[in-house]
Amino acid sequence: MHEFSLAIEVINLAQREAEKNMAGSIQEITIEVGDLSGVEADAFESALELLVKDSILENADINIVRTPxxxxxxxCNLEFEMKYRMxxxxQCQCFPSEISGGEEFRVVSLVVE
Ligand SMILES: [Zn+2]
Incomplete structure (x- = not known):
């Protein structure tokens, strides 16, 4: 359900952006979804696919980029890929580690027509 409200937020943002530019539609939108953002990228994508119908994003190319x-x-200062928050x-099984990437959830680019 979380993914649904995020999808609605993204559509609203695109709508506002289009109005600001007096554009009738959006050509392309790219959204970055970090693996540690708490957003299920696949669920988000299907929610968005469902909700873009009749919205400003209906004919847009939607790119969802997952960041590890x-x-x-x-x-020990080792940098490593984190598959999950915990x-x-x-190298040393030490915990906690500092998260230095993959927490983002954001619209990185939006191309208006
Ligand atoms: Zn270590």
Whole structure:
């Protein structure tokens, strides 16, 4: 359900952006979804596909870019890929690690027609 409200938010944002530019439609939109953002990229994509009908994004190219989770170990400074939030350092199994990427959920580009 979370993904549904995010999809609605993205459509509203695109709508406002189009109005600002007095554009009738959006050509392309790119949304970045981090693996650690708490947003299920696949669920978000299907929610968006369902909701764009009759919206400003109906004919737009929708790109969803997934960014991998990145962590940095507080003990040994190793940077590693984090598959989930509670991942520990693969080198020293240390926890907690600092999250240095993959938490973002944002619209990175929007092309109006
Ligand atoms: Zn470590």
């Amino acid at each position: 989770g990145k962590g940095k170990c507080n003990a 991942a520990t350092c693969p």
